[in-house]
Amino acid sequence: MASIDLADRSLDLGEWAAATPDADAVFTAAVREWLTENLVGDFAALRGRGGPGSEHEFFAQRLEWDRYLARAGWTCLGWPVRHGGRGATLDQRIIFHQEYARADAPARVNHLGEELLGPTLIEFGTEEQKQRFLPGIVDVTELWAQGYSEPGAGSDLAAVSTSARLEDGRWHLDGQKIWTSLAHVAQWAFVLCRTEPGSTRHHGLSFLLVPLDQDGITVRPIQQLTGTSEFNEVFFDDAVTDADLIVGEPGGGWPVAMGLLQFERGVSTLGQQVGFARELEAVTALARRNGALDNPEIATRIARAGIGLRVMRAHAPAVIDAAPGADSVAKLLWANWHRDLGELAMDVVGAASLIGPDATVEGVPNDITDPEHVELDEWQRLYLFTRADTIYGGSNEVQRNIIAERVLGLPREARV
Template sequence: MTSINLADRSVDLGEWAARTENAADVFAGAVRDWLDENLVGHFAELRGRGGPGSEHEYFEQRLEWDRHLAAAGWTCLGWPVEHGGRGATIEQRIIFHREYARANAPARVNHLGEELLGPTIIEYGTPEQQKRFLPPIVDVTELWAQGYSEPGAGSDLAAVATSAALDGDHWVINGQKIWTSLAHLSQWCFVIARTEKGSARHRGLSFLLVPLDQDGVTIRPIQQITGTSEFNEVFFDDAVTDADLIVGDPGEGWKVAMGLLQFERGVSTLGQQVGFRRELESIIDLARRNGSIDDPEIAARLRRAKVGLTVMEANAQRTLAGDIVSATGAASVTKLLWGNWHRDLGELAVAVVGAPSLIGPAATTEGRANDIRDPEHVELDEWQRLLLFTRADTIYGGSNEVQRNIIAERVLGLPREARA
């Protein structure tokens, strides 16, 4: 069995594991060997590139890398085989993410398609939608953006005002989305729109698949505090999409949207957390090299960070194994854990760097400062960028306040917060 090429898409990884002794070790070795053999040549310069706040780094090269992964059978591991996936077990997916992080491989460009939209279409989409949209996600030939947040509907997603009306064989869409990550680089956007006139809150919403390359769509990058523009505001002015490009029935958009968010806070967090571990290990190594680890306060904060990361990983694995009773509560707990932990890690990073973190690129990144950002903006090193970017971690994807309300009201059964 060990002679099987585990990157071959014809191999169902789950079935293979069920009948192979020491399957986990064999699989980890196969992933490790493939990464060692392929993160070479022009791909070698991508190691560690494209993380939070640096999504613009080497984008075209990272897109090429993702397609290289796809050609070798390493994308969409957890999808069912009949939908182009590999049928991988949760354990295998964890192993893949861990080995990927250990190799310092580049951040993936197809996260929204592979980890969020794809599973949603598998769960809620029609056979025609699955046939049309899943293969281009598997082979990374179409990229997706998420059209949820609006200027008046961020964490309170039920306040969506973007509208869509059915006109013959098309939906006609009008409104604005904001904080739309990588929309300027994507071909499609999944959009929550209000399709029942006069409806309010969770009712009357629909989940539409909308092409971005059309006259009715305007995309404007938003400059972030890091000086980069990874996300955008998107305007729909009589934009159109085909009538059958609705996932679920009209008015079921809230159910589909919440289903997608369960995927967002499910297995896709594994890759996020292994990236967190790499960041923490780099900070610990820096603290050893510059002597800041001898400061009792710094040492204590580093220990707390390690404990917090261990708790996050254990919580994610319990959730994925189905040991958490309330999926809604588990998702909110997960968001609270990683959002606050990562924000604190950014503050810890600059504390470890010390005074140099205040004066331009700190002399701690050994030439790793971003050399391709907009030259009009102040250059930041990776730790300064981490500090600034993680200020948003407790806001986007559902703010701390919203997550605590969900836990209080939907899990603990406490009285609802009074609304103005």
């Protein structure tokens, strides 16, 4: 097989694949070999860490792992080479996700930057913004948080009321965001806010890039059902950012915000589906070990989960090609599937799923949450975390409205 210098970021993986026989096989072998040789030593302790409900685990160590991946050329695979990426094909990105999951490598900490903001800046940002922010995402030296939802504007994103006004060459922000993932560890946030007083709905919104380490911003972690605090509420009290740190035109932030969500629900979900497959495999193996698989109802639900996973995979090309409504359908598919998997896991475990330790665990190796918390097992964490799947990222109700109104052409829902 032909060798491939994975650390050479000047190598365009797409062009290399087009000119290399059996490129996918070579790439698969290279990914597998690199993970085998490098997920060792201190990094070996990170295997399987940081998944849903366990975002607090080994955060500092997983951050260092992400930076180690960057130095070896494994971040931002699908970005163009001129922006620091690798120009990887869709098949190569799928291969990487599959091999990464197969190696039980730890959950990444730079998803919001690498999979959401980076592609959005490449699509909508200025050259100055790309030069300023893309390198920090590629090498994982700057982390990002998402400032979308508000107490009165969750799934109805067009109802945001956080405002910004332009004074003396800077935007001044006032308002509150909530469910802000990783804001307590991020240096920056991309914030959707209202910059035209009196505007309503999709009009008058702007997409700003805001530094979080300043006096005008307060970040308060929110304890979740799992006992961890991935989410936060963020308060803006005359917080500021430079005038040129707006993506798109003033008042034209809605298309940028929707473009980012398209990235979130598109290619970036490929890795998510690989993770889902591994979770289903683990639940099935548990059912086989403890005899739950002998229960016809459990066996049927496991079989249906397998079918549902195949449906998601079959639907993925429509999302990637941006077919109308495909991203909303995809959100409904994976959110309901994952929620049901959490319930299935509890039923496979049986009565023991209701029993938790009666003591707290001290010294959990992390640096972003209180080290004293009730320790849950992996299935309890999965179940509790997946209760939110049908809400965050656009609730089921909102996705169904989008499909009904924008794809099927049904009358719009009456708004109060």
